[in-house]
Amino acid sequence: MPLFMIAIFGYTFGGDLREVSVFIVNLDGEGANGSISASIIEDLATRDTLAIVSLIGPENASSSEVASAISKVEKGEIWAAIVFGEDFTESALEALGNMRQGMPAIPSEIVVHVDSSNPNVAQAVVGELQISLQKTLVSEYGLIPPIVIDENRVYGEGAEFIDFFAPGVMGLAAMMVTFMLSIVSFVHERSYGTLDRLLTTPVTEGEIVGGYALALGFIAFIQSCVILVTAIVAFNIQIVGNVLLALFTIFLLGIGSQGLGFLLSSNAKTEFQAVQFMPIVLFPSILLAGVFWPIEAIPDFLRPVSYFIPLTYAVEGCRSVMIRGWGIEEVWPQLLVLAAFAAAMLLLSTYSLKKRR
Amino acid sequence: MNMAAAEEEFAILTKDLRKEYDGLVAVSDLGLRIRKGTLYGMIGPNGSGKTTTIKMLVGLLRPTSGEAFLMGEKVPAVRxxxxxxxxxxxxxxxxxxxxxxxxxLFSDMYSIGKGDFRRREAELLGMIDLEERKGSLVSHLSGGMRHRVSLACALVHDPDLIFLDEPTVGVDPELRVGFWDHFRELRRRGKTIVLTTHYMDEAVRCDVVGMMRQGELIAEGTPSELMTVTGAGNLEDAFLSYAGRARA
Known part of the structure; x- marks a missing residue:
């Protein structure tokens, strides 16, 4: 267990962001060859922080492609759309000439339409662009002309790290409390004989599991309310979307997590074995679900594990509601995963209780 | 005997009831016939199969083979x-x-109405002599008091057939006498009680005693019958005598 814990921690803690999906729309009139925009794009492609999902232009690129790329950001399909303007190279070269002659230079512009619901990712996109700008221009021209990176935040205008953390902490706290309470409660029920007594009453296994789900789901809901109110009052977090939808997301996670605790506990041969499930489930969830750093910062070989962790979907759903202001029509995939997780856990818990006989 | 007659006469009937755990026999082909209104004591050392038998009868464990009937209904007795x-x-x-x-809580599980519950609670608290501690947390009660609360919870829905697994373990002698008074009172009211104990001396208060050893019912009868047949002066000696015969 300690080896497992330190291995996950070592591989995930403070990892660099990789493969942040971006679209690039290059409207630069200078064409593909010899333009500054092309050199910058070429340099961006040499590193793996950004994954250039699509490169449009310079031929046949139009402003409609820009609108289409922004729409991809709005839908959450990509993190950013990087747009080089029509006269980008021309303006930059003109500015370079002016600088060499000691004349004032008018800056040219790169517009980054970025989803800042995750400040780490937004910073990485702009940071990578700045690195490529400096490398390209210094190596080719020996000077850096004034180029402005205009950051247009599609989501998360004014969002800070606390806004990013709050949904993650809500989800994590709900999962930890419901999972641990359900394991501890079930161990208690077993060792004190109350489970045996319950199973000899007219109450069915399904009702026992359902009772646990409602009680612990309610605890998760109340706990999330407390975290939310504290975060708003003490840390002034901003919530763009429907708070009730965010709480409902946590409620589903709470039901599923308690079901998982119940299932593992009922299958454990001893109370000691049941308690050992706690770190096995909680530790990867804390580190791999995108609570403290983005999924994009998790190494490739561990990233698939993240998509098997329900907390990943709860955190993603909650962030989308609270920072992006998304509604049910956008977060239904996350809700569906969480509902399926909750339903599966409840059914398996009920089956597991029946199987104990 | 037809099934209807058996249902009328016996609270518990088992036929070749058997439970194995990974090939290890916990209860071996048990045949029980316990008449209604009987105070039946199942005695035997730890590991003799008493608790496994009770758990199979109340539906907590599925028998490996054989069958059991409670008041005419095959176990698990849902009806x-x-x-x-x-x-x-x-x-x-x-x-x-x-x-x-x-x-x-337990009365709610049997869907007992509030009015009926209040009457039943007063009656039970009187029986276990805990009226004054009605509002106390169970964690604040002594071990003996907790046993009494546990007994009351088993009786809250006024059942006809009562299984008590080691009800007097850890209970002081004075309280044990009180418990046996409760059991006799319940039997007087027509209830069938099956209890397990490894205190041989107190089993003498039962109407019928079943002696279990290594998962088998080695003897059954009234305490006096068991002592007379073996010529023993007490049930413990009677048990040892039957256990010796079983070994032989």
Missing amino acids: NIDRIGYMPQEMGIYTDLSVHENLE
């Missing part, structure tokens, strides 16, 4: 479930709830 009371060895009460809350 008769509210006529059966069970007190597990571990007491099975919530220590973070009060005496009243425990009783109310």
Whole structure:
């Protein structure tokens, strides 16, 4: 267990962001060859922080492609759309000439339409662009002309790290409390004989599991309310979307997590074995679900594990509601995963209780 | 005997009831015929199969083979479930709830109306002599008091057939006498009680005693019959005599 814990921690803690999906729309009139925009794009492609999902232009690129790329950001399909303007190279070269002659230079512009619901990712996109700008221009021209990176935040205008953390902490706290309470409660029920007594009453296994789900789901809901109110009052977090939808997301996670605790506990041969499930489930969830750093910062070989962790979907759903202001029509995939997780856990818990006989 | 007649006469009937765990026999082909209104004591050392038998009868464990009938219904007795009371060895009460809350919780599980519950609670609290501690948390009660609460919870729905697994373990002698008074009172009211104990001396108070050893019922009869047949002066000696015969 300690080896497992330190291995996950070592591989995930403070990892660099990789493969942040971006679209690039290059409207630069200078064409593909010899333009500054092309050199910058070429340099961006040499590193793996950004994954250039699509490169449009310079031929046949139009402003409609820009609108289409922004729409991809709005839908959450990509993190950013990087747009080089029509006269980008021309303006930059003109500015370079002016600088060499000691004349004032008018800056040219790169517009980054970025989803800042995750400040780490937004910073990485702009940071990578700045690195490529400096490398390209210094190596080719020996000077850096004034180029402005205009950051247009599609989501998360004014969002800070606390806004990013709050949904993650809500989800994590709900999962930890419901999972641990359900394991501890079930161990208690077993060792004190109350489970045996319950199973000899007219109450069915399904009702026992359902009772646990409602009680612990309610605890998760109340706990999330407390975290939310504290975060708003003490840390002034901003919530763009429907708070009730965010709480409902946590409620589903709470039901599923308690079901998982119940299932593992009922299958454990001893109370000691049941308690050992706690770190096995909680530790990867804390580190791999995108609570403290983005999924994009998790190494490739561990990233698939993240998509098997329900907390990943709860955190993603909650962030989308609270920072992006998304509604049910956008977060239904996350809700569906969480509902399926909750339903599966409840059914398996009920089956597991029946199987104990 | 036809099934209807058997249902009329016997609270418990088992046929070749057997339970194995990974090939290890816990209860071996048990045949029990316990008449209604009997105070039946199942005695034997630890590991003799008493608790496994009770758990199979109340539906907590599925037999490996054989069958059992409670009041004419094959186990698990779903139709008769509210006529059966069970007190597990571990007491099975919530220590973070009060005496009243425990009783109310289990009465709710049997869908007992509030009015009926209030009457039943007063009656049970009187029986276990805990009226004054009705509002106390169970965790604040002594071990003996917890046993009494556990017994009350098993009786809250006024069952006809009551299974008590080691009800007097850890109970002081004075309280044990009180418990046996309760058991006799319940039997007087027509209830069938099956209890397990490894205190041979107290089993002499039962109407019928079944002696178990290594999963087998080695002897059954009234305490006096068992002592007479073996020529023993007490049930413990009678048990040792039967155990010696079983070994031979």
